[in-house]
Amino acid sequence: MINTSTSTTIGGAAEKPRLRVRGLSKRYGSVQALDEVDFELRPGEVMALLGENGAGKSTLVKVVSGLVEPDSGTIEVDGTSTTLFPSARSQAAGVAVVHQEYSSVPTLTVAENLVLGQTGVSALWLPGRLNARARELLSAVGLDHIDPGTRVEHLSVAEMQLLEIARLLVRDARILIFDEPTAALADREIERVLAVIQKLAAEGRSVIYVTHRLPEVFRIANRVTVFRNGRSLPACPTSELDVDRVIAMMLGRDLDTMFPAHGTLSGDPLYRVEGLLSAGLVEPVSFNVRPGEIVGLTGQLGSGASGVVASLAGMAPPSAGRVLLGGKELSLKSRSATLQDGIAYCSADRKRDGIFAERSIRENLSSPWIRSVASGGWISTRRETERAGEIAARFAIDVKRLGSNVGTLSGGNQQKVAVGKWLGTTPRVMLLEEPTRGVDIGARAEIYQRLRDLCDAGLGIVVSSSDTAEILGLCDTIGTFYRGRLTSFKPQAEWTEDSLVREVMHQETAA
Amino acid sequence: MSEPSGSVTAGMSPTLQQADKPNRPDWLPMALVIGLTVVAIVIAVAVTPKFLTVDNIRAILRNAAIVGIVAVSMTPITLSGNFVSLGISQSAMAAMVSFVALVGTGMPQVFAIVLVIAGLVAVGVLQGAVVAAGLNPVITTLAAGAIIFGVVSEVSGGGIVRAGDAPLSWGGSTVAGIPIEVLVFLIVTIAVTLLMSRTVTGRETTLVGANRPTAEVSGISFTRVTIVAFAIFSVGLAIAGILNGAAFGQATAKSFPDLTIDSIAALLVGGTAIAGGQGSPLRSAGGAILIAVISNMMVLNDFSTGGRLAVQGGVVVIVVVVLDLMRRGAFRR
Numbered sequence: 001m002i003n004t005s006t007s008t009t010i011g012g013a014a015e016k017p018r019l020r021v022r023g024l025s026k027r028y029g030s031v032q033a034l035d036e037v038d039f040e041l042r043p044g045e046v047m048a049l050l051g052e053n054g055a056g057k058s059t060l061v062k063v064v065s066g067l068v069e070p071d072s073g074t075i076e077v078d079g080t081s082t083t084l085f086p087s088a089r090s091q092a093a094g095v096a097v098v099h100q101e102y103s104s105v106p107t108l109t110v111a112e113n114l115v116l117g118q119t120g121v122s123a124l125w126l127p128g129r130l131n132a133r134a135r136e137l138l139s140a141v142g143l144d145h146i147d148p149g150t151r152v153e154h155l156s157v158a159e160m161q162l163l164e165i166a167r168l169l170v171r172d173a174r175i176l177i178f179d180e181p182t183a184a185l186a187d188r189e190i191e192r193v194l195a196v197i198q199k200l201a202a203e204g205r206s207v208i209y210v211t212h213r214l215p216e217v218f219r220i221a222n223r224v225t226v227f228r229n230g231r232s233l234p235a236c237p238t239s240e241l242d243v244d245r246v247i248a249m250m251l252g253r254d255l256d257t258m259f260p261a262h263g264t265l266s267g268d269p270l271y272r273v274e275g276l277l278s279a280g281l282v283e284p285v286s287f288n289v290r291p292g293e294i295v296g297l298t299g300q301l302g303s304g305a306s307g308v309v310a311s312l313a314g315m316a317p318p319s320a321g322r323v324l325l326g327g328k329e330l331s332l333k334s335r336s337a338t339l340q341d342g343i344a345y346c347s348a349d350r351k352r353d354g355i356f357a358e359r360s361i362r363e364n365l366s367s368p369w370i371r372s373v374a375s376g377g378w379i380s381t382r383r384e385t386e387r388a389g390e391i392a393a394r395f396a397i398d399v400k401r402l403g404s405n406v407g408t409l410s411g412g413n414q415q416k417v418a419v420g421k422w423l424g425t426t427p428r429v430m431l432l433e434e435p436t437r438g439v440d441i442g443a444r445a446e447i448y449q450r451l452r453d454l455c456d457a458g459l460g461i462v463v464s465s466s467d468t469a470e471i472l473g474l475c476d477t478i479g480t481f482y483r484g485r486l487t488s489f490k491p492q493a494e495w496t497e498d499s500l501v502r503e504v505m506h507q508e509t510a511a
Numbered sequence: 512m513s514e515p516s517g518s519v520t521a522g523m524s525p526t527l528q529q530a531d532k533p534n535r536p537d538w539l540p541m542a543l544v545i546g547l548t549v550v551a552i553v554i555a556v557a558v559t560p561k562f563l564t565v566d567n568i569r570a571i572l573r574n575a576a577i578v579g580i581v582a583v584s585m586t587p588i589t590l591s592g593n594f595v596s597l598g599i600s601q602s603a604m605a606a607m608v609s610f611v612a613l614v615g616t617g618m619p620q621v622f623a624i625v626l627v628i629a630g631l632v633a634v635g636v637l638q639g640a641v642v643a644a645g646l647n648p649v650i651t652t653l654a655a656g657a658i659i660f661g662v663v664s665e666v667s668g669g670g671i672v673r674a675g676d677a678p679l680s681w682g683g684s685t686v687a688g689i690p691i692e693v694l695v696f697l698i699v700t701i702a703v704t705l706l707m708s709r710t711v712t713g714r715e716t717t718l719v720g721a722n723r724p725t726a727e728v729s730g731i732s733f734t735r736v737t738i739v740a741f742a743i744f745s746v747g748l749a750i751a752g753i754l755n756g757a758a759f760g761q762a763t764a765k766s767f768p769d770l771t772i773d774s775i776a777a778l779l780v781g782g783t784a785i786a787g788g789q790g791s792p793l794r795s796a797g798g799a800i801l802i803a804v805i806s807n808m809m810v811l812n813d814f815s816t817g818g819r820l821a822v823q824g825g826v827v828v829i830v831v832v833v834l835d836l837m838r839r840g841a842f843r844r
Contacts, residue, residue: 347728352724355725356721359718359721359788367718368730377712378709
């Protein structure tokens with residue numbers, strides 16, 4: 001199955017493409033999801049698929065995996081014209097999709113999961129043979145150290161992701177589609193997944209890699225196809241691109257407007273954190289936030305950066321330290337205590353504790369300040385609607401949709417609601433974790449601009465994020481965390497993307 | 512760049528605004544309970560000649576009233592995400608027995624009413640506090656019901672408690688032709704509905720049920736909401752017990768045998784989500800009327816209690832399934 005010559009022909013036009021799509025269109029009602037799209041995937045190639053939310057990437061993935069039947073266009077696999085709909089045909093053609101949601105059964109063993117859903121494997125249900133076959137597959141995805149008898153629930157998230165890939169190898173897939181496989185992984189784990197993907201490509205398999213993490217694109221992709229408004233741009237070799245160029249292609253404009261200009265900082269600290277020891281820290285941290293300043297805290301997963309923010313919000317009382325706002329010491333005992341002191345907070349997981357998905361935009365926006373538009377316990381619906389409307393207008397949320405459930409909104413608009421609701425409380429400090437996770441670039445720019453507006457009004461903001469580009473673009477002062485310690489804290493101007501990434505990786509790069 | 516749970520619609524739309532999905536209008540569950548009631552009435556009129564008489568309608572409303580008062584006042588508990596009480600019959604019975612017994616001692620009725628309400632609220636708030644502290648509400652109320660039943664049986668000796676010669680004639684009376692319990696049902700429904708839809712307490716109750724972690728981040732106290740919901744519910748239970756006590760002038764520990772199941776059914780038929788965050792006391796009132804109409808029709812047509820319960824269960828299943836399908840958007844497009 002492995003053609004050893006393929007890896008040498010990457011980039012060469014001599015060989016037939018593994019997959020060629022021409023003039024592909026798909027319309028849903030009034031929405032043209034795909035508009036005369038061309039796409040080509042060569043054997044042994046990693047092709048990154050980029051684009052904003054709704055640009056057409058997902059529809060293309062659905063067409064290729066046989067979930068959606070295109071309205072027009074041709075599809076060739078290895079030079080032969082074919083149909084990939086329904087998904088059984090797509091699978092027969094060798095297409096496999098690695099989903100974000102893991103489909104393994106947690107209470108079964110690794111080996112059992114590997115044969116799950118396979119036909120004609122009853123003979124394998126002998127522990128010896130099952131485990132032997134499982135070891136082969138596990139070593140193909142770099143999971144040599146895992147005992148096939150381990151139950152899947154004991155694996156780490158990255159290991160589950162790799163197991164997911166191993167399950168596709170059982171089917172001998174030749175076109176692998178990865179849909180943001182690293183979204184939930186820490187850097188070191190990402191590295192393992194990327195290494196496996198490169199290994200699969202080196203074996204001659206073709207990979208479509210959907211992501212919004214540009215560094216990964218430059219790390220593993222041979223070429224990049226950018227989607228914009230349902231159309232595809234011609235594929236470009238990664239070697240001819242840089243980050244700015246890719247973003248400009250995605251947006252159809254330059255990124256200068258993405259991050260607002262930094263503010264001018266003056267005056268005494270507004271918010272002082274002194275000797276705070278929150279969960280995940282091994283050493284107390286101290287820093288100040290001036291009025292109008294955005295302080296960014298960054299680090300790898302488990303570095304302790306996000307724990308500091310949660311602790312400041314009153315979500316997890318620290319074991320030591322104190323916090324002062326305008327000279328007054330704050331209680332961090334409970335969320336309601338910090339809320340009363342004017343501390344707004346958006347966690348990294350907006351579905352969990354940022355929004356009420358089944359309630360209206362109006363009720364979501366008013367949830368932290370509903371008391372202020374009530375007299376004697378009675379809500380003034382008029383005042384509530386007015387103020388919610390003002391916030392919606394500032395965040396470019398359609399005011400006519402105030403009555404719609406937040407769950408019906410796109411991820412970007414949901415995040416705008418999760419952040420915007422705090423504007424009605426006149427907060428003095430705003431704490432945010434991963435403020436633009438799962439948010440497309442258009443909505444990101446709006447959120448960044450609103451945060452800067454708040455700062456200009458004298459607020460202090462603390463952001464924790466694992467997105468170094470975001471930290472660097474948005475924040476005035478940046479603190480980096482490594483293994484429970486604040487390893488450096490200095491003005492944004494003293495950082496470069498390169499030095500920041502290096503600092504976040506810390507000893508790992510030094511070693 | 513799609514969300515992990517990004518839906519089909521999110522992926523296929525070229526711009527951000529269009530990635531938003533259409534909203535489900537929130538009048539649908541109310542329309543469903545009204546529609547089903549109309550259908551039930553039409554069937555009843557067609558198959559039962561005596562159905563559309565003033566006396567029968569009064570009987571239906573009277574039957575709906577007690578169940579309705581309890582279902583309406585329990586709705587805040589369900590809305591807040593605390594499911595339902597499984598100790599309804601026992602608490603209402605305790606209110607009925609203690610009201611009759613207090614009146615029987617010669618105590619003025621107004622005092623008896625105030626005392627019964629206060630007693631029930633105390634017991635309810637205690638349950639609310641236990642639930643707020645983290646115990647499962649279903650288990651808590653089930654246990655509380657058993658304890659209440661045990662205590663009342665023990666104290667009353669299992670026999671009939673009588674109000675004696677006290678003038679309880681208001682119990683079965685009517686005002687302008689409307690039975691007193693129907694009037695009280697109307698007042699309770701309006702009061703709890705306004706409380707839930709127009710006050711801060713009501714909004715907070717719904718939000719806690721819709722998403723407790725988000726509510727906590729927004730500074731809404733689960734403890735407060737839960738205790739208030741149990742207090743409102745206890746007032747409703749006390750009223751139900753007092754009304755029946757006044758109507759019959761006597762009570763036993765076996766009063767209200769079906770109240771738990773009937774009022775939970777009414778609440779569910781009204782379309783209040785069992786997990787909380789969606790629903791309204793007004794709809795629970797509608798559910799109580801729907802169930803009373805169906806029961807009445809079946810009683811007039813000589814169906815057994817078993818048949819009545821089976822149909823009631825069937826209606827609950829239909830409504831819950833239809834609402835769930837609507838929630839998932841199966842009726843869209």
